[in-house]
Amino acid sequence: MCELRKRGLITAVIYSGPFLKLGKAQARTFGVPELPLLEITHPLGGIPLDDVKARAAQAAPQFADLVRRHIK
Amino acid sequence: MNLNVLLKAPGAGFDADDDLEKINDLYLDKGWGDGLPIVPPTAGRVQKMLGYCDRPLDEPIGLIAPRYGAATPLRLAACAVMAGCRPEYFPVVIHAIEALCEEKFNVYGVNATTHPCTTLVIVNGPVAKELKMNSGHNAFGPGNRANATIGRAVRLAMLNIGGAVPGAGDMATFGTPAKFTFCAAENEDENPWEPLHVELGFARDVSTVTVFGAEGQHNINDHESITGAGLLKMAAGTVATTGANNLYFDGAPLFVFGPEHAATIAKDGYTKADVKKYLYEHGRVRLGSLSDENIERRIRQWPVFKGEFAEAGPERLIPVMKSPDNAYVIVLGGPGKHSAYIPTFGPTHPVTRALKRRDGQFARSAQDFRQN
Numbered sequence: 518m519c520e521l522r523k524r525g526l527i528t529a530v531i532y533s534g535p536f537l538k539l540g541k542a543q544a545r546t547f548g549v550p551e552l553p554l555l556e557i558t559h560p561l562g563g564i565p566l567d568d569v570k571a572r573a574a575q576a577a578p579q580f581a582d583l584v585r586r587h588i589k
Numbered sequence: 590m591n592l593n594v595l596l597k598a599p600g601a602g603f604d605a606d607d608d609l610e611k612i613n614d615l616y617l618d619k620g621w622g623d624g625l626p627i628v629p630p631t632a633g634r635v636q637k638m639l640g641y642c643d644r645p646l647d648e649p650i651g652l653i654a655p656r657y658g659a660a661t662p663l664r665l666a667a668c669a670v671m672a673g674c675r676p677e678y679f680p681v682v683i684h685a686i687e688a689l690c691e692e693k694f695n696v697y698g699v700n701a702t703t704h705p706c707t708t709l710v711i712v713n714g715p716v717a718k719e720l721k722m723n724s725g726h727n728a729f730g731p732g733n734r735a736n737a738t739i740g741r742a743v744r745l746a747m748l749n750i751g752g753a754v755p756g757a758g759d760m761a762t763f764g765t766p767a768k769f770t771f772c773a774a775e776n777e778d779e780n781p782w783e784p785l786h787v788e789l790g791f792a793r794d795v796s797t798v799t800v801f802g803a804e805g806q807h808n809i810n811d812h813e814s815i816t817g818a819g820l821l822k823m824a825a826g827t828v829a830t831t832g833a834n835n836l837y838f839d840g841a842p843l844f845v846f847g848p849e850h851a852a853t854i855a856k857d858g859y860t861k862a863d864v865k866k867y868l869y870e871h872g873r874v875r876l877g878s879l880s881d882e883n884i885e886r887r888i889r890q891w892p893v894f895k896g897e898f899a900e901a902g903p904e905r906l907i908p909v910m911k912s913p914d915n916a917y918v919i920v921l922g923g924p925g926k927h928s929a930y931i932p933t934f935g936p937t938h939p940v941t942r943a944l945k946r947r948d949g950q951f952a953r954s955a956q957d958f959r960q961n
Binding site for chain 1: 656657754756758760
């Protein structure tokens with residue numbers, strides 16, 4: 518993901534709440550501290566399909582907004 | 590590059606009051622410690638530690654994930670001082686770090702996972718006695734400086750160099766007390782089989798360090814069985830649990846036999862290979878013990894699972910290990926009718942390093958690394 522970001526592609530990492538610090542640390546480690554991090558409700562693992570769809574619904578508009586900002 | 594030059598580099602050191610309590614407060618406030626008091630890594634102490642290192646002080650031994658920090662001898666020496674190591678322990682620390690940086694160990698996973706695993710360090714060969722390591726009574730417990738501080742130094746390196754900061758680079762749900770330190774020597778004197786390093790192809794007089802991405806041990810109490818078959822049956826029953834990661838990944842769990850159990854099993858004619866085969870064949874979980882969701886996941890992860898297991902009905906037995914060779918067997922501990930099963934993170938494999946000098950020669954002693 519970080520390599521794609523370095524090449525100028527629109528990229529983001531989707532994280533659930535408790536993993537924000539890990540995501541930020543990894544972005545710094547791999548040289549892209551500005552890597553967009555899109556938050557969804559924790560947890561993602563061990564939840565029913567409807568809840569997974571709800572997480573996707575949280576992430577989708579954030580990613581769409583990221584793409585729009587990139588196009589402008 | 591010599592130590593004095595390295596210590597003048599930006600960020601390499603700092604001035605502080607010569608006050609143990611203040612230094613400890615500072616280190617813990619910065620997140621540089623494990624919660625226990627540390628020995629301040631002063632330039633003098635670090636220099637003494639490096640007196641047992643024959644490698645360039647600023648040349649990385651490896652990169653420790655998830656931060657991918659460069660594990661140089663200089664940084665490792667600071668961790669070893671903080672842990673309370675005697676300088677002659679340092680070659681074992683260096684080789685343990687070199688081993689855990691190998692890809693198949695998967696230190697990223699071991700450090701960052703929500704699973705409660707850590708690096709278990711097992712030492713074989715003459716260096717274990719030279720350093721007065723404990724391989725007997727309470728070998729995984731407190732009381733021995735080498736066991737305690739070598740394991741702690743490895744953990745501090747995983748924290749301070751690798752970035753395994755709780756909640757930021759170490760996402761363990763519970764963690765485990767084994768994350769403070771987890772290190773012992775194999776009890777080779779009371780091992781009826783070949784010790785681990787000999788099994789792996791090293792000469793008996795070579796010293797080795799083996800790292801496992803391990804949970805804390807699960808005890809196997811068996812005061813009743815008086816045959817090898819009986820003891821192995823009880824051990825296999827301990828393996829057959831649904832919650833350990835080894836059921837789900839192609840991992841390499843460790844079986845630690847107490848000397849009394851090992852003697853009984855060997856007396857009845859079981860070789861190490863026989864033990865592994867038995868545990869593979871009998872350490873199995875009923876399909877019906879798994880929830881429907883777990884069965885569905887296994888089908889996605891392991892293509893043969895559907896045909897071989899999932900469609901065979903609830904009584905079908907699933908092996909915890911993918912093959913007998915996945916099992917590692919050592920002998921450790923003192924008198925008593927106990928053995929232990931040590932599940933691992935799962936997607937991690939043990940790595941062994943022989944203690945070698947920089948010129949490639951096997952070290953016969955920790956003193957072989959001594960400078961000056």
